[in-house]
Amino acid sequence: MxxxxxxxxxxxxxxxxxxxxxxxxxxxxxxxxxxxxxxxxxxxxxxxxxxxxxxxxxxxxxxxxxxxxxxxxxxxxxxxxxxxxxxxxxxxxxxxxxxxxxxxxxxxxxxxxxxxxxxxxxxxxxxxxxxxxxxxxxxxxxxxxxxxxxxxxxxxxxxxxxxxxxxxxxxxxxxxxxxxxxxxxxxxxxxxxxxxxxxxxxxxxxxxxxxxxxxxxxxxxxxxxxxxxxxxxxxxxxxxxxxxxxxxxxxxxxxxxxxxxxxxxxxxxxxxGDDQGLILPPRLAPYQAVIVPIFKNEDERRDVMETIDSIRANLSEIRVKLDDREGMTPGYKFNDWELRGVPVRIEIGPRDVAKGTVVLARRDQPGREGRRTVNQQGLASVLTELLDDIQTSIYQRAKAFLQANKHEPKDFEEFKQVVEGGWADVWWCGDAGCEAEIKQQTRATIRCIPLDEHSGDGICIHCEKPATERAIFARGY
RNA sequence: CGGGGUGUAGCGCAGACAGGUAGCGCACCGCGUUUGGGACGCGGGGGUCGGCGGUUCGAGUCCGCCCACCCCGACCA
Incomplete structure (x- = not known):
C-alpha cells in the first residue's frame, strides 16, 4: 500500500x-x-x-x-x-x-x-x-x-x-x-x-x-x-x-x-485537495464517513464491533464505510482515508465503548482542531450537521481563494504579472486579433465574459481601444 | 507534431560505463507478536530485463531499428 x-x-x-x-x-x-x-x-x-x-x-x-x-x-x-x-x-x-x-x-x-x-x-x-x-x-x-x-x-x-x-x-x-x-x-x-x-x-x-x-x-x-x-x-x-x-x-x-x-x-x-490528499465534498463523497475500529485483543474487538453494529443501525441516512480490514494499524487507516478524502472519520475503541462515545475527525481540518469526542447518543444528527458544516466550509474556503486570486490589473504590465498566478478581470475591446495577441504574449486566454458583470465602458487592457465588456483572462487547463 | 524523459517482479528503483546466467525497498502469501497517527520478527512466492534483429562461446549490459508511456509546448470538455 x-x-x-x-x-x-x-x-x-x-x-x-x-x-x-x-x-x-x-x-x-x-x-x-x-x-x-x-x-x-x-x-x-x-x-x-x-x-x-x-x-x-x-x-x-x-x-x-x-x-x-x-x-x-x-x-x-x-x-x-x-x-x-x-x-x-x-x-x-x-x-x-x-x-x-x-x-x-x-x-x-x-x-x-x-x-x-x-x-x-x-x-x-x-x-x-x-x-x-x-x-x-x-x-x-x-x-x-x-x-x-x-x-x-x-x-x-x-x-x-x-x-x-x-x-x-x-x-x-x-x-x-x-x-x-x-x-x-x-x-x-x-x-x-x-x-x-x-x-x-x-x-x-x-x-x-x-x-x-x-x-x-x-x-x-x-x-x-x-x-x-x-x-x-x-x-x-x-x-x-x-x-x-x-x-x-x-x-x-x-x-x-x-x-x-x-x-x-x-x-x-x-x-x-491538500497535501494529505483528496478532500471530497460531503454531498458527493462515495463514503461520507468511515469507521475505524480500534482494539488490542479479541475481547476488545468483540466489544468494539458490537458497539459499531449498534451505532450503524442509526446511520442509515449517511453513507458510512466500516474499515474492518485486518492486519493494518489504525494509524495506517487514518492516513489512507485522508488520502481518499472521506469527509469524516469515526474512531471507535475500548475507551469509547466504555464511555459511550466516539471520536470524530473532520478531513477539512487536519490535526487536533478537527477532532472531537461526542456521545454515541444522537450521533446521526451530529454527523449530519458536521457534514453540512464541512460542505459549507470547503465552499467558503474555495470561494475565498477565488476572490483572493482574481485581480483587476490597471494596465497590461500588471496584467502580465497577474495571469502568472491568478485571474485577470479586465476591459476587453472584443476584437479576436487582440485576444490572440494577448494569448500569444501571456498564454492567458479568455475564460469567459461574465454574465453578472457591471455594465459600463472602459479601455481595452491590451490595445487600449474603447471597450464595453469585461472578460476574465487566465491560463486554463 | 517539436523539446525532454523513462521502459528490469504489482509499484518505486539499482545493476549497464569496464558482457559471465538478476538484486534492493515497498506490496503480496504463511506463522507469531502488535494495533488511539503510516508496526515488527521469521519464513516464502513472484521477472520472456518494452519488442525485433545484430556482435559474441555467452547480452539486462555493446550496436542498429522499432514500439510504448510520462512530462513541457501548439489543439481541446
Whole structure:
C-alpha cells in the first residue's frame, strides 16, 4: 500500500495531481495512449455527480435517451464550423466484419449531428416542441496531450440536446442549463464558479454562442467545468430540423446542447485537495464517513464491533464505510482515508465503548482542531450537521481563494504579472486579433465574459481601444 | 507534431560505463507478536530485463531499428 508521501502541491502541482488520482484509486492508465480506467472509487464519485445532475435535468423537463456510438462520417461535414472544429480529432472506423466500409464511420466526438438527423425525422409540428433529451455516454476525441480526468481520449459525460420553436426559447434553455450547472457546482461539489459567455474564438464549433462555468483550481489555473451552447439554427439548417407553425409555414428549429464531463472530478480534486490528499465534498463523497475500529485483543474487538453494529443501525441516512480490514494499524487507516478524502472519520475503541462515545475527525481540518469526542447518543444528527458544516466550509474556503486570486490589473504590465498566478478581470475591446495577441504574449486566454458583470465602458487592457465588456483572462487547463 | 524523459517482479528503483546466467525497498502469501497517527520478527512466492534483429562461446549490459508511456509546448470538455 502507499506509504510514501505525495509530492506537495506547492512543489509540483501537476505531479501531486497525477499521483493522487492513482493513489486514491480514482483511476488508472489504460493500455491505450490517452485512455484511462475509472476505478470503482472514482466511478462512485461520478455516479453521485450523475445523480445530482440527472435529478436537476428531470426537474427541468428533460428525459434521457441513448444514441449510437457510430456516426456516418458524412454527417460531420454538414455543418461548416463543426467539421472544421472536430475533423482533426476524430477516430474513424473503416473496416467492419473484415470488409472495408462503403462509408467510413466516426466514433462520436459529440452527438449534435446524429441528434440533428433524428430530430429532423421526429419533429414535424410546433406541437412536437420543445424536444428535451439528455444522453449519458462517452465520446472519443483524439487529443494531442492528455491528462487523467481533465483530457482523455475517451471521456464520460452527459450531453443534452434540445430543440425549440423560437430563438427566445433556445436562449432561455441555454441559460437555464448553465444555471443548473452552476447550482450543481456550488451546492453539490462546493466549487465556486463564474458563469459567462465564451469569446467567438473559444466557442463550440458550430455554436452561435457558448457559455461556460469556470472554476479556479488550486494552482489558480482555470478549468471550464461545464458548457451550454446556443446553437441558433446552425444545426437545424444543416440537418433540416423544421416544423410547421400555427400559420402552417415551415420554420427551422432553434437548438441547444450542453455538457458536463468526468473532467469535473478533476475540478473537485484540484479545488479542494491538500497535501494529505483528496478532500471530497460531503454531498458527493462515495463514503461520507468511515469507521475505524480500534482494539488490542479479541475481547476488545468483540466489544468494539458490537458497539459499531449498534451505532450503524442509526446511520442509515449517511453513507458510512466500516474499515474492518485486518492486519493494518489504525494509524495506517487514518492516513489512507485522508488520502481518499472521506469527509469524516469515526474512531471507535475500548475507551469509547466504555464511555459511550466516539471520536470524530473532520478531513477539512487536519490535526487536533478537527477532532472531537461526542456521545454515541444522537450521533446521526451530529454527523449530519458536521457534514453540512464541512460542505459549507470547503465552499467558503474555495470561494475565498477565488476572490483572493482574481485581480483587476490597471494596465497590461500588471496584467502580465497577474495571469502568472491568478485571474485577470479586465476591459476587453472584443476584437479576436487582440485576444490572440494577448494569448500569444501571456498564454492567458479568455475564460469567459461574465454574465453578472457591471455594465459600463472602459479601455481595452491590451490595445487600449474603447471597450464595453469585461472578460476574465487566465491560463486554463 | 517539436523539446525532454523513462521502459528490469504489482509499484518505486539499482545493476549497464569496464558482457559471465538478476538484486534492493515497498506490496503480496504463511506463522507469531502488535494495533488511539503510516508496526515488527521469521519464513516464502513472484521477472520472456518494452519488442525485433545484430556482435559474441555467452547480452539486462555493446550496436542498429522499432514500439510504448510520462512530462513541457501548439489543439481541446
Amino acid at each position: 502507499a506509504k510514501e508521501r505525495l509530492p506537495s502541491r506547492s512543489d509540483n502541482f501537476s505531479e501531486w495531481y497525477n499521483r493522487l488520482v492513482l493513489r486514491a484509486e480514482l483511476a488508472d492508465y489504460a493500455p491505450v495512449r490517452g485512455c484511462m480506467v475509472i476505478r470503482p472509487y472514482g466511478w462512485a464519485l461520478w455516479e453521485n455527480i450523475q445523480a445530482a445532475l440527472d435529478q436537476r435535468f428531470k426537474a427541468t423537463g428533460h428525459m434521457n435517451a441513448a444514441f449510437p456510438l457510430l456516426i456516418p462520417s458524412s454527417f460531420m461535414e454538414r455543418e461548416r464550423e463543426h467539421v472544421e472544429g472536430f475533423s482533426p480529432e476524430l477516430a474513424v472506423v473503416t473496416i467492419g466484419g473484415g470488409e472495408e466500409l462503403e462509408e467510413p464511420l466516426i466514433v462520436r466526438p459529440t452527438s449534435e449531428t446524429i441528434i440533428g438527423h433524428m430530430y429532423a425525422k421526429w419533429i414535424k409540428s410546433y406541437r412536437d416542441l420543445p424536444v428535451l433529451i439528455n444522453l449519458w455516454n462517452s465520446v472519443v476525441r483524439w487529443e494531442m496531450r492528455t491528462k487523467l480526468f481533465l483530457r482523455t481520449t475517451e471521456f464520460y459525460w452527459q450531453e443534452g440536446h434540445t430543440a425549440h420553436a423560437t430563438e427566445e426559447e433556445g436562449m432561455a434553455e441555454t441559460l437555464r442549463m448553465l444555471e443548473v450547472y452552476a447550482d450543481f457546482a456550488e451546492n453539490e461539489a462546493a466549487v465556486p464558479v463564474v458563469k459567462g459567455r465564451k469569446s467567438d474564438s473559444e466557442k463550440f464549433a458550430g455554436a452561435k454562442q457558448s457559455f461556460s462555468i469556470e472554476a479556479m483550481m488550486g494552482d489558480t489555473r482555470a478549468l471550464q467545468a461545464g458548457t451550454s451552447h446556443n446553437l441558433g439554427q446552425n444545426f437545424a439548417r444543416a440537418f433540416n430540423i423544421r416544423y410547421l407553425d400555427q400559420e402552417n409555414t415551415q420554420q427551422y428549429c432553434w437548438t441547444t446542447s450542453w455538457g458536463l464531463s468526468t473532467r469535473f472530478i478533476g475540478a473537485i480534486i484540484m479545488v479542494h
